[in-house]
Amino acid sequence: MSNLAQSLPALDAASLAAVIARGELSLAEVAEAFIAAVNERNPQINALIRFDAQAVLSQLPALEALQRSGQPAPLLGVPFSVKDTIWVQGQKATQGSRLFAGFVAPADAVAVERLRRAGALILGHSNSSEFACKGVTTNKLYGPTRNPWNLDMTPGGSSGGAAAAVAAGLGPFALCTDGGGSTRRPASHTGVVGFKPSAGLIAHPVGFQEPLFGNGVIGLMSRSVADLNLLLPVLAGADARDSDAPAGLPAYNAAAALVSVKGLRIALSPRFGLDVPVEPEVAAAIQQVAVLLRDAGAIVEERDPVWPPGAGEAAFATLQFAGLAALYGEQWRQNPDQFDADIGAQIEQGMGLSGAAVAAAYFDRAQLQRSLAQLFEHCDAVLTPTTPCTAWPFTELGPKTIDGQAVSPRSHAVFTPIINHSFHAALSVPCGLASNGLPMGAQIIVPRFQDARALALGSLIEAALGHALAAPKWPFG
Numbered sequence: 001m002s003n004l005a006q007s008l009p010a011l012d013a014a015s016l017a018a019v020i021a022r023g024e025l026s027l028a029e030v031a032e033a034f035i036a037a038v039n040e041r042n043p044q045i046n047a048l049i050r051f052d053a054q055a056v057l058s059q060l061p062a063l064e065a066l067q068r069s070g071q072p073a074p075l076l077g078v079p080f081s082v083k084d085t086i087w088v089q090g091q092k093a094t095q096g097s098r099l100f101a102g103f104v105a106p107a108d109a110v111a112v113e114r115l116r117r118a119g120a121l122i123l124g125h126s127n128s129s130e131f132a133c134k135g136v137t138t139n140k141l142y143g144p145t146r147n148p149w150n151l152d153m154t155p156g157g158s159s160g161g162a163a164a165a166v167a168a169g170l171g172p173f174a175l176c177t178d179g180g181g182s183t184r185r186p187a188s189h190t191g192v193v194g195f196k197p198s199a200g201l202i203a204h205p206v207g208f209q210e211p212l213f214g215n216g217v218i219g220l221m222s223r224s225v226a227d228l229n230l231l232l233p234v235l236a237g238a239d240a241r242d243s244d245a246p247a248g249l250p251a252y253n254a255a256a257a258l259v260s261v262k263g264l265r266i267a268l269s270p271r272f273g274l275d276v277p278v279e280p281e282v283a284a285a286i287q288q289v290a291v292l293l294r295d296a297g298a299i300v301e302e303r304d305p306v307w308p309p310g311a312g313e314a315a316f317a318t319l320q321f322a323g324l325a326a327l328y329g330e331q332w333r334q335n336p337d338q339f340d341a342d343i344g345a346q347i348e349q350g351m352g353l354s355g356a357a358v359a360a361a362y363f364d365r366a367q368l369q370r371s372l373a374q375l376f377e378h379c380d381a382v383l384t385p386t387t388p389c390t391a392w393p394f395t396e397l398g399p400k401t402i403d404g405q406a407v408s409p410r411s412h413a414v415f416t417p418i419i420n421h422s423f424h425a426a427l428s429v430p431c432g433l434a435s436n437g438l439p440m441g442a443q444i445i446v447p448r449f450q451d452a453r454a455l456a457l458g459s460l461i462e463a464a465l466g467h468a469l470a471a472p473k474w475p476f477g
Contacts, residue, residue: 083175172227265379
């Protein structure tokens, strides 16, 4: 294998696509380089739970024909992983659940179909917590995924397999989901870029029923913000089968991700208006991001949203519990051994909810949306931590303490679920390493369908701080 081929796992998707477009490596050489990387690195972290080298190579004839045709293929030969909750036609998709251990997807998810048309290469399937409803990535089918920065730590969840894969060089981007922060938080914990698009930007009508009542979207993780600007023109767009992504919604504007941030009004919200602890190193990193945005000409002022009672770590719990109970309550009662105990506990809580409690959760969601709408009357974007802490041991549901305070298992997730309720876009971009050697992330929140604005700000942050392409040292420790 050439030196160039050996270096491919360290490249972002944009750089790798350029290498292929220039003819510096064949599609087969690229595929073989990533097959070798998976075989070498994945056993340490269990990021990809289904990987078949022959299945990867079997895609090459179609990609080579696409290459010869001269048709536009911006992702030609670029490998990516697919979260185990997303359908790939003819392949297993389990949602990390024994209930779906034998399920084979009858069709491609729309996002998978669009990536295939753009020439991307499916490398494998990434691990997920059961039903994507847990903040660590482990399940009874495939076991835990470990953080390549520290193998004793979790990459977070539920898209921890995707995050660990991108951080470890097992494909420069990953297709995942975000129902309450499942893309952004694992990205923060593994030093990669994580993006939750505006609800409706990427149609998702083909796949499993999700328990989050419209809060879930297709998410992306990547090695750089530039990768997102390569991916979103491919993925964005309406689909008549998706009522959340009808024709007539604003299109993604890639050019807007390249503009200056000078004059943009940024609301710095160190705790996002919530009475929650934040690790001092995380708080300091966010202040550093605020300084560099000011230096670039943005107008940064500290400003918090005013939330209704109950916002925060429980912001989406009622709807999630109710959704899980509606979808899987009967199976749980009949055969609880099939379930992760933590998911079973959520189902039990959901089965105990009244209709009035679920209706109240919908009212709460509307109030959250109004609170953010009022905040965006005064700013163009909001800056918060992605998470208030770095990663914790993979054997635990969450950290025991944050900034010396005892916390509940979901206290690590306080800053992300609200954005799923509000349907806005949010980007997590690496903003440094804590003294324990683990990554931290800054979250940029923008109004719905202003997704490119988040990328413009994220590009500035990663260029100034230089953390976007930082990677854990191999062998992982």
